[in-house]
Amino acid sequence: MPAKNKPEEEIEKMHVTLEDIKAREDIIGYILRDPKSASVDIKDPSKIIDYAVLSSTVLDSGEYMTNAFDLGEIKNIVAEGENVKVLSLTIGDHRISVFMNKKVDHNAIYKDLRLK
C-alpha cells in the first residue's frame, strides 16, 4: 500500500523538479502556488514580492487574453523583460512560475516540468 496518496506524491515530485531546475545555471528561482499554500524560492529575497505579484498577473492576464482570442487550454505563458523572463503554467490547481535569465531555453524547462 502506498504511504502517500497520488496528489501528495505529485506535489512532492513537482517540488523535486523545481529544486532541480533552480539549481541550474541562470535560473533565478520559482514560485509554486496552490489554493492552500505557496512555495517561493527566489535567489534575491528583496524581489520576492515583486516577482509574486508579477507571477500572478502573468497568469491572470494570460487567462484573460486566452479567453479573448479563444486560444484553448494554456500550455504555457512567457513574459520577457530586459534581462529576465518568466515561464508560467498551470498544472492541475498548481500555478507555477520559473524566473530565469533571458538566454535560458524556456522550452526545455517547460518540457521538464511537464514530463516529470
Add this chain to the structure above:
Amino acid sequence: MRPPPGSEKMSEDVYATALKSTLTEIKKICPDINYSFIFTKEGAIIAGEGEADEALMKKVVQSFQSLAEKAVAIGGLDAFSINGEKGKLHISRVNDMYLVLTASPDADTTYLHSVTNVIVPTVLKLLENIAPPTPLKLTPSQELVVDILTGFFSGDNVQIDDTHLKEWAQHLGGKGVNEVEIETVDGKKTQCGVKEISDPKRQGKGLILIPEKKCRALEAEKGALVKVKPIASDGDLQNAS
C-alpha cells in the same frame, strides 16, 4: 521639426494605412496568422488586421498595460507569449509600439518572429523618414476611476484633477481643454464639459467625478476605470491613446 499645419492628421493616416498594409502583407507571407494589430505603449491602437473587434482589442491592450506595470520587476516587458492548445498569441515590442499576433497552434513562431522583426521595424523606420512621427507623440489620455457626482448643483460637467487639464493644455500648445471624451471598457462613449475637481478631499486620487445621470447613460459604476481624452477648445478631439 514640427509638421506643417494640417499635416498631422494626414501623417497619422499615412501611418495607420501603411501599418495596416504591412500587417496584411505579413499575413500573406504567414497565413497561420489569425489577427494582428499594433498599439503604442500608451495604449492607442494604430492599425489592425483580421476580424478582432475594437472593444476586444482595447480590453487586451488594457490587460497588457496592467501586466507591463508589474513587469518593471524584470526590466519592463519586451515580449509576451501564450502557447494555447487552439492557438498562439505573441506580443512583441517594436520601437515604441507593440505588435500583437495570434496564430494557429501549428504556426512556426521562429519564422513568424523573423518575418515580423524585420518587416515591421523597417516600415516604421521608413515612415519616420517620410512622415512626421505624430502617433508617437500623442496627447496622453488618462485612465481615471469613476466617482459619482451627486447633489442639486452637480450640473452636466465632469470633474477631474487640474493637473490633467494643465498637462493636456501644455500638449495642445496652450489650448484650453473645456471638453473631454469619456470611454468605458465596454466601448461606450460620451462627450461632456470638464472642470477641475472642486472637492479638495477628492483631488489627487486619479478620480473622474461624473454626474449621476451621465453615469447611468455610460453604464459606468463607481470604481470603474474609464479612458478620458481631451477635446481642445477649438473642438478638435485629440487622437490620444
